[in-house]
Amino acid sequence: MCLRVNVTNFYANFKIRAKQMIKNLIEKYKNYKKQHHLNLPESYKGKYAFVGVGNHSVNNLYPVLDFLAVPLKYVCTKGIANSTKMAKRYNAEGTNDLEKIAKDDEVKGVFICSNPKIHFELCKKFLSAGKNIFVEKPPCTSLKELEELISISQNSNCVVGLQKRYAVVNSILKQKIGKANSYNLRYLTGSFPEGNPIWDLFIHPLDLAIFLFGEVKNIETKSVGAEGNKTLFAILEHANGTLGNLELSTDYSWTEAKETLVVNTEKGIFETEGTRKLTFIPKSPSVLGIPLEKVVKLPRKREILYEQSDFVPIGEFNSIHVHGYFNEIKTFTDLVEGQKAKNFSSLEDLKPTYELIEKIKI
Incomplete structure (x- = not known):
């Protein structure tokens, strides 16, 4: 007891x-x-500069710098008033003097998110000065310009802001798909009269196709619509044999804008809903070439590989993280600070994308 x-x-x-x-x-x-x-502020060895204070940078890039405590020394815009206002938030200096940033040895990295028309010249200037750069897409608007940037960037890190390469959904998908048989990619927005749809919008799905499925060997295209309301249909044959069917359009709706990807593989079908959700539907087994699902009633299977949650308010489910903005900037600062990081969007990585775009006429 x-x-x-x-x-x-x-x-x-x-x-x-x-x-x-x-x-x-x-x-x-x-x-x-x-x-x-x-302790993040004490972990940085160098200072940084940011060129640009537009809507995209204010909504998606500066918040990441805030979270990572990136030490900005300069904020640069064409108008000194705007750069001064933004610089006050970071105890930095507002300026419109690019040369001052280029010559400052304390500045190790430069963020560039300005008018896309001047990205090429800005990249040239800072790469030639030995700076590491993060540049929002596009860094330039021709393959010739890209090759010039590559030639002068040998001693610098350059991360291009193609955030879909860093989105959680696409990282998982790239690991899972193996060899794809085919895929269907739709990227649909409303009217876009203010810019070039290829360089401002369609570069994202075109680059994603290459990131996931490799270089393109052949392409057939057809476009319809008027200026600002264009639709591009494309069939891509990748070097590995994967076939892609793309519909890229600015003739739908911004309130109902969507991006969907369906990937057909030997084992099953992957489906994405933007960067918010990734599912997998296994294919039915067959006997003597006859699918069992045509003979007997089988339980439907759909595996959720990733889904953004709005229940738990943590960083991993924040839209800036889900869309890939956080990871692309974290990759850049890690590279500048000498930390281990994988650059998925270097200038060299973009050559197949630019080669593809130069074959497209809309």
Whole structure:
């Protein structure tokens, strides 16, 4: 009887100590994450500059710099008033003097998100000065210009802002698909009269197709519509044999804008809903070439590989993270600071995309 009581007390005490130990581990982990974030400002070896204060940078890029505590020394815009206003938020200097940034040895990295028409000249200037650069797409608007940038960037890190390459959905999909038989990609927006749809919009799905399925060997295209309301239909034959059917359009609706990708593989079908969700539908097994699903009723299977949650408010489910903006900037700062990171959007990586775009006329 005494032994039974002692054993019971032992297990009771053990459960109490185990719970406390787990609680302590959780608290230590939370504190580690908190301290890591609070110590970020001291982790940087160099300073940074940001060229541009447009809607895209304010909504999607500057917030990442805030979270990562990137030490900005300069904010540069054509109008000194705008750069000064933004610079105050970072205890930085507002300027319109690009040469001053280029000659400042303390500045190790430059973010470029300005008018796309001047990205090429800005990239040339800062790469020639030995700066590492993050440049929003497009860095230039021809293959010839891209090759020139590549030739002068040998001693610098350059990350191009093609955020879909860094989106969680596409990272998982690239690991899972293996060899695809075919795919269907639709990228549909409303009217776009203010710019070039290829360089401003369609570059994203075209580049994503190359990122996921490799270089393109042959292409057939047909376009319809008037200026600002264009639709491009394209059939891509990739070097690995994968066939792609694309519909890229600015003739739908901005309120109902969508991007969907359906990938057909030997094992099953992958489907994405923008960067928010990725599902997999396994194909039915067959006997003597006859699909079992035509003979017997099989349970429907659909595996959710990734889905953005709006229930738990953590960074990984924030739209800036889900769309890939966080990871592309984190990759850039890690490279500049000498940390281990994989650049998925270097200038060299973009050559197949530019070769493809030069074959498209709309």
